[in-house]
Amino acid sequence: MKVIRHDIVLVGGGGAGLRAAIAAVEVSPETTVCCVSKLYPMRSHTVSAEGGAAAVAGSDDNLDLHAYDTLKGSDFLADQDAVEQFVQEAPGELTQLEHWGCPWSREPDGRVAVRAFGGMSVKRTWFAADKTGFHMLHALFQTSMKYDRIVRLDEFFATKLLVDNGRVCGVAALDIRTGEVTAVLGRAVILCTGGAGQVFPFTTNAAVKTGDGMALAYREGVPLKDMEFVQYHPTGLPGTGILITEASRGEGGHLYNNEGERFLVTHDYGVGNKAELGPRDMLSRAIMREMEAGRAFDGSYGKYVHLDLRHLGEKKIDEKLPFVRELARNFVGVDPVHEPIPVRPVVHYMMGGVDTDITGATPMPGLYAAGEVAAVSINGANRLGSNSLTECLVFGRRAGEAAVRFAGDCADGDERVLVDQAEAEHGRMDALRNKVGGEQIAVIRREMQASMESGCGVFRDQGSMDATVAALRQLKGRYADIGLSDRSKVFNTEIVQAMELRNMLDVAEAVAQTAAVRTESRGAHTRTDYPTRDDSQFLKHSLVNFSPQGPEIGYRDVTLTRWTPEERKY
Amino acid sequence: MSEPRIVKFEVFRYSPEGAETGEGKWQTYEVPCPDDYVVLDALNHIKDYIDPTLSHRWSCRMGVCGSCGMMVNGTPNLTCKSFVRDLEHPIRVGPLANFPVVRDLVVELESFMDKLKSVKPWIIRKVEKDVKYGEYLQTPDELDSYRQFSMCINCCLCYAACPVMINEPDFIGPAAIALGFRYNQDSRDEGEAERYAVLAGEHGVWNCSYANECSEVCPKHVDPAAAVNREKLVSALQWLHILPKKGA
Structure with missing residues (x-):
């Protein structure tokens, strides 16, 4: 068994992970960080983020306003202390990215430009045209190359947290290239593996978004928080689910139904004057209601509405939204300069994740999490667009620094205990690779995704959620009988898919079960049978713990500081 | 939606293990393709429902992560952007040229990662400004001077297209040069x-024969050939300027 030892083990090399790694080596001159990532870091899904990253910039803005917008967007489920910390550190983090070479779009005088975004009351979204995530990720990745103390294990898949006496001290990682398992040991572990959009059939999320870090933590007894809250982005391309950024609306784009109405203006969907710049949960519901009312267009992939950018003109579209034009032309054959873009709501983001505090620490000693994998929570029941890229930076840095402090105060774990666990993983991988069974990975995955869409979509009710819970139980049983065909150890992607499916089944079950027992509507969790918010019972985070019998669900009060929850009306 | 039609794919298979490995072989698959299928959809269909032993890389399927570059009918392409309906059949899908093959459609990228690092693709400054003093000012014109070269997604199609790579595998190549040039052009950079030693050195810009193939296949219109040639000009002028000093 190959054993590698570093101070800190990082799982995932996207925006949050790279920020954590750089923070760790900058805050401590000796610390080494080992980045275990199932894909080359610059392929991580941060790359697909388009519209921008939020932080107070202009003289018309202030921290309290950013905090209030975020809390209202969250339907008051976000923790107010976390949000206050977040908005305070956001401008410095985005400036830091500027110093690291991120090509932020500029004002004529050379200052960083900001644009409007949904649910934000003033312009505070920094952007690099409409490829903000791409530029942030590459700036972070290229900057991380400066540091020899950031050691990468590219294309290694973490299969298990290695735990000594309740403390995490590393991960077992499958080298996809060779099929061998390595014990990657450290005194702290940071999870930055992103979300789990792939548990749904129709998502903006990349193929790699399979909830790996959530499942790794969950199976070792770490609770997942607020998993029932799944964000549908209002504007994805039908068929592929490719994201058409909210910046399209931030720059002035309008949504139309098949009667030529700007339905967010002509009908009351609670967004008031914000119209197309209302928050995502409300806009997704509005589009679904338009579909139900027969006011949507019919296409080969179901119903859709129109996103019209034509009035912006070619010059502005090319300057501010070039990627939107490229995507619409390539993937649906529509040039937004001349035609409206067909769009519909699409699964985009998990508000929930591994339970952390505002330093990124989870309840398990030594384990940290940041980015979409984590729920601090600043997003509550509905994240505002452009807060998540900033969240990756603010809480990535916080987790990196906290992990350094933790690792400096403790001894190494018991190597024998940890390596034994990794060796057991090696045996498990060999068995899985040679597994014979009657079930197919792709079939179970497809059925899981269909079940999640029918039970945990934009609108939910008890019957459909209960049916999904039952279906997932059954699929987990069938998963035990999967068979694999690829016996090769070299770049075997079938075994990776098998492990990803296991992770997704655990995450999906956590989503469905927490959703089924939250008998209110809040943010993205909208129930037709409980249509109103119930603060008396549910101004609380859900916390779900793994048990062999099924998820165990508890609750924790939301942290309130200076803002009293109010009716969410724009 | 119209009925999917059956399209024949010839996919490169190679494994370094076992007896049947050898030089690799072309395996034929018949895939039902809806009209809007891209080559990557067909590969995923093969993987999911016909032959789970096929190995290929992919992730975002929207042309920005850079994972799914392959040779499609002999030309380097992102398979997520290559529509089946636009291609001649049978469609031949192979691993990116000019890279060692790890397995099937997966190539070894470590050499590229080393080349990328060698050009120091990060902002270098003599004195760092503290973040609390705000951003470095950069006008839209200054941004435009390097923006195009910052669009590289590291998909390596340009390496697969570059005729120099065939005989000079150590050539740092189009993408790495474009990124080195990108930082040189950035008004915030002093590096x-x-x-210079890498970009103008033994494996640097002077290896380029200006075939322009890199720019033709670049899915993001980075135009690495332009970067290479502008860097050639810059380094030539620097060399001329530096030479008398060296000789002095």
């Missing part, structure tokens, strides 16, 4: 001298 040009540090990059």
